[in-house]
Amino acid sequence: MTIQFDEIYERRNTNSFKWDKFKERFRAKYRVEDDSDILPMWVADMDFAVPQIVIDAIKERLNHPIFGYSYISDECKEAIQQWYKRRHNWHINKDALIFHSGVVPAIATIIETFTEPGDKICISTPVYAPFFSIPKALNRQIIECDLVESKEHIYEYDFEQLEEAFKKGVKAYILCSPHNPAGVVWSKDTLKKLIQLCIKYDVLLISDEIHSDIVFEGHKHIPTMTVEGAEQAKIVACIAPTKTFNLAGLHAAIIVAENKQLRNALIQNKMAHGLDDWNVLAASGVQAVYEKGDEWLDRMIQYVSKNIDYLEQELNKLDGIRIIRPHATYLVWIDYRGTGLSENEMMDRLINKGKIALEPGTKYSEAGRGFLRINLACPFETVKDGVERFKKALL
């Protein structure tokens, strides 16, 4: 099997959100002089081709010309179970798997199932925007607790602040593990404290682990449900192969609900909305990667790690810019507070001078002000191009 990540694919005019929608999105918010040559490094999908095994599996399924109603096979469930056992030392019961079209809609289902309009949902900011936009859309109240910067300039929890929030009657907490946008892999100790706090205040813990497969050397993701004491907490986890293998457009995610009561309530709510499991093509592709995707993933992680090395080496030379080296994810959090530029000034320079589209930090809440997020799941040539554009923006 040939695996290579250097090839540049033209993604314009493929209905790609990342490549075809940024013009609209950025125009709505920022002054854009000319968007004909802007390099998009914002949305979290990869510019890498998916593993060939996905294409082969889908092609094989296409050989059968009927796409009638279908169910997720036991082989597919087995592949999921084995993957999590092999890669994360996490035993998931097949019965605990609830199939969904995405982690974001899964979070919506979970919130809708276990909380009421007006209830308080707590999150630790800065964090992935749907963590606040979904509960808000469901008329829940968002309680933001800022993460604090640690000595190593990466985030950590302030558990006193979190406990103060929980005391006020929080119903659910959404955990991002590993963390998007800063790429933190949470320690066992942090997860244990969080679980204990959720138990103490009877808070439902929603553990979004979509980024858990992309972890760099020296770090290890710990599935929340495997942490000591987790069996006493109300926890549901969200997992997916979509970040790992660049399959977001196939729409496939899983809620893991080992607790029978929680599981039944979720299944009931899924049914109430007429939500189905994965479509036949997604199921074929997902089974293939969970059975045979290890080598591709390991090589992709090594490739992205080198991209990060280069970004770090080049951007850290710039006055006022500091790279937060991620433990996980292909996303890098860039601290530009040292430049003294406001977010609007920075975005204006990036878009109109450098011609590069990055995510502004406030997209992840006010706590992200002074930061940018860049996506490095792309060929090295694209990273080099992005770095040059970034430098030009700051000239």
Ligand SMILES: Cc1ncc(COP(=O)(O)O)c(C=O)c1O
């Ligand atoms: C933390 C997190 N959760 C969920 C998602 C999206 O999940 P899905 O595409 O399955 O809805 C992302 C995408 O970037 C993410 O970073």
